[in-house]
Amino acid sequence: MDLDIPELLQHVLIDLVQMQEFEQHPLVLARGDGARVWDVDGREYLDALSGVFVVNVGHGNRRVIEAMTRQLERLTFAAPTTATSDRMLELGGELTQLTPPELDVVKFQNGGSEAIEAAIKIARQYHRQTGAPDKFKVVSRHRSYHGATMGALAATGFAAFRAPFEPLPAGYVRVPPSSVDAIEAAIIEEGPDTVAVVILEPIMNMAGVRIPEPGYLEGVREICDRHDVLLAYDEIVTGFGRVGSWFAAEHFGVWPDLLCFGKGVTSGYSPLSGVVMTRRIADAFRGERKAMRHLMHGITYGGNPLSCAAGLAVIEEIKGRDLLQNAKEMGERLMAGLNDLMKDHPAITDVRGLGLLVAVDFSLPSEDLERLTEKIRELPMICIPPGPSGTMRFAPPIVIGAEDIDGILELTERGLVEARV
Ligand SMILES: Cc1ncc(COP(=O)(O)O)c(C=O)c1O
Numbered sequence: 069m070d071l072d073i074p075e076l077l078q079h080v081l082i083d084l085v086q087m088q089e090f091e092q093h094p095l096v097l098a099r100g101d102g103a104r105v106w107d108v109d110g111r112e113y114l115d116a117l118s119g120v121f122v123v124n125v126g127h128g129n130r131r132v133i134e135a136m137t138r139q140l141e142r143l144t145f146a147a148p149t150t151a152t153s154d155r156m157l158e159l160g161g162e163l164t165q166l167t168p169p170e171l172d173v174v175k176f177q178n179g180g181s182e183a184i185e186a187a188i189k190i191a192r193q194y195h196r197q198t199g200a201p202d203k204f205k206v207v208s209r210h211r212s213y214h215g216a217t218m219g220a221l222a223a224t225g226f227a228a229f230r231a232p233f234e235p236l237p238a239g240y241v242r243v244p245p246s247s248v249d250a251i252e253a254a255i256i257e258e259g260p261d262t263v264a265v266v267i268l269e270p271i272m273n274m275a276g277v278r279i280p281e282p283g284y285l286e287g288v289r290e291i292c293d294r295h296d297v298l299l300a301y302d303e304i305v306t307g308f309g310r311v312g313s314w315f316a317a318e319h320f321g322v323w324p325d326l327l328c329f330g331k332g333v334t335s336g337y338s339p340l341s342g343v344v345m346t347r348r349i350a351d352a353f354r355g356e357r358k359a360m361r362h363l364m365h366g367i368t369y370g371g372n373p374l375s376c377a378a379g380l381a382v383i384e385e386i387k388g389r390d391l392l393q394n395a396k397e398m399g400e401r402l403m404a405g406l407n408d409l410m411k412d413h414p415a416i417t418d419v420r421g422l423g424l425l426v427a428v429d430f431s432l433p434s435e436d437l438e439r440l441t442e443k444i445r446e447l448p449m450i451c452i453p454p455g456p457s458g459t460m461r462f463a464p465p466i467v468i469g470a471e472d473i474d475g476i477l478e479l480t481e482r483g484l485v486e487a488r489v
Contacts, residue, residue, distance in 0.1 A: 071096075071108065093445075100127025103468045105450065116451040116462045116476045121273070121305040121425075124332040125385045126467040132337045132381040139377035146373055148366060155376035162383050163344060166314045168323055173350035175363065176342040176371025180304035180330035181215025183341040184267070187300045187326045188219050189365050190345060191265035197352045197361055200296065203264040207254050207297075209245040211275035212268060214302055223267055226274070245272060246280075248287035252295075260295040265326070267300040270316040276459040277420055277427035285322035292325075298349070300326035304341065305425065308332030309386050309466045312396035312423030319422065325349060333379050335465075340375035386466070395423040395466040398473050402426055402462060405477035413481075415440070415489040426462045428480075430454050432489055440487040449479045 077091050097113075099106045103126060105115050118124055125132060139155060146153035160174045175190065177183045188206055195203035208214065210225040221229060222236035225245070230236060241258055243250040255263050270285060272278040292299040301324040306316040310332055313319045317327065326349070330341030355361035369375075386392065403419055406428055410416040415436070418429040430437060437458055444453040444460065452461040462476060 073108070095450075102126045102128065103465045103472045112448060114449045114464075114472060114475050114479065116449050116464045116479075118332075118463050118465045119336055119450075120331075121310065121463045122331045122336040124308050124310060124466045125335045125382050125391070126465040129335065129337075129381075129385060129467075131385045131388075132335065132378050135377045135381035135384075136337060136374060139374050142373075144372065144374045148368060148370070152371070153373040153376065155373040155380065156371045159371075159376040159379045159383075162380060163329075163342075166383075167317075167327065167344050170346050170348070171323060171325075171327060171344045172347045174342050174344050175365075176340065176376070177330075177367050178339040178369050178375075179215075179341050180302075180328070181217040181220040182367060182370070183304065183328040183330050183343055184214045184220035184223065184300075184302060185217050186365060186367075187267065187328050187343045188223070188265065190326060190343060190349065190363065191298045191300065193364060194298070194349050194352045195264050200261065202261050203297075205239045205241060205258050205263045207241045207243060207251060207258075207263060207266045209268055209272070210242055211245050211278075212272055212302070213274040214267065214269075215304075245275065245278070246284065248284060248291065251288055252291045255291065255295050255297060260297070263295065263297045265298040265300050266292055267302060269302045269306070270320060270322075271306050271311065271422060271425065273305045273425065273461075276429070276457065277422075277425055277461060279420060279422060280320065285320050289322050289324075298326060299324040300328060300343075302328050304328060304330040305332075305463075308335075308382065309391050309395050310423055310425050310463065312392055312399060314386075314392070316422070333382060334375055335378070335382050337378040337382075338372075338375040339369070340371070340379055342371070389467070391466045394468075398464075398466070398468050398470070399423040399426065401470060401473045402464075402476065405473065406480070409477065409481055409484070413484050413489065415484065421462075424463055424466055424468070428454075428460045428462075430458045430460070430489070432458065436487065436489050440483060440489050443487040444480070444483040446486075447479045447483055449476065451476075 096108045098108045208223040212225040214220040214223045222240040243254045307329040317323045327344040334340045353363045406419040417431040441453045454460045
């Protein structure tokens with residue numbers, strides 16, 4: 069079927085792109101397999117970004133496709149508010165095996181932003197029902213991204229994302245990202261009796277893959293406990309094998325009270341996200357029906373059986389193929405290759421990452437950086453080009469093999485050579 073793409077592009081808006089520019093060189097994908105995708109003209113690209121930190125188990129994954137096909141034939145929707153499904157229960161059981169025993173109850177949603185919204189609402193209602201009704205404020209960090217919906221956006225630490233939508237909900241406080249003291253100072257200044265939750269990405273993704281300093285997460289955990297403030301992690305990018313463990317929390321050995329996941333949980337085969345909470349929090353929502361203590365938050369498609377079937381297959385795939393180990397090994401190969409590139413290309417000033425979440429910094433005059441960004445955009449590779457920040461990011465599917473990692477390295481070098489930097 070021949071599509072009139074220029075005409076059809078007039079009828080849609082694509083996330084966070086300037087359509088006027090996109091229309092000049094539209095990337096319209098039609099097919100995928102593993103770490104490769106093809107556009108409508110049959111041109112092949114290396115997907116060095118898993119779509120956008122999503123397709124962890126790769127495109128065209130047979131296990132997920134077959135599990136979803138089976139589920140399509142059985143049941144695709146179970147009525148929330150009156151029922152649930154066998155698949156949702158099964159996935160809840162599996163997920164809570166991936167977290168420590170105290171993180172034991174899941175509330176499913178559809179997308180990352182919804183998971184953040186849910187975490188904030190859970191924190192507020194929890195405090196209200198456990199004798200601290202004035203605890204409603206949310207502390208988050210500058211340069212964090214938490215989502216597009218109003219509550220998640222208010223927690224987001226990039227002014228440019230927030231500005232067009234002011235005024236945002238009240239009760240949000242943002243602090244510098246790397247200082248434990250800044251978090252405690254904000255809690256004290258606001259009044260500990262008013263703060264519900266601290267929310268953070270354990271590895272800041274959009275800020276350029278920032279790994280926390282040793283002791284940082286322990287420090288935040290201790291402050292939250294001392295002031296009876298819940299700690300929520302946004303693991304929407306870092307979950308499901310991305311950093312070589314099920315969650316970044318596991319890698320750092322510091323767990324939150326509310327763990328938000330999304331993206332990789334179904335690897336993009338169907339929308340799903342959620343919040344894993346501690347038993348203590350979940351218990352606050354138990355009681356007689358008339359007491360109205362149940363979580364006052366519903367979302368129609370959240371945890372639908374089709375998405376849960378996909379989630380179960382993704383977990384099986386990660387376990388069955390030891391993809392956590394693969395993410396570690398391939399991440400090391402990618403970082404070693406980028407470090408080698410740094411020796412020949414002084415424009416590269418830093419390489420950092422964990423597992424298959426990797427960033428490279430370029431220090432270049434703005435004209436050279438612009439040229440490099442353009443050359444990288446033209447490559448048959450999906451990644452986040454450096455742009456004005458000078459940081460390029462990679463997050464290929466965790467099923468990727470050595471050959472495709474080497475392909476990413478070759479293409480990156482080609483971009484540097486063509487940009488003459
Ligand atoms: C760290 C982080 N949190 C939250 C979100 C929001 O997720 P979604 O776009 O699925 O709503 C994103 C999306 O990129 C993200 O990267």
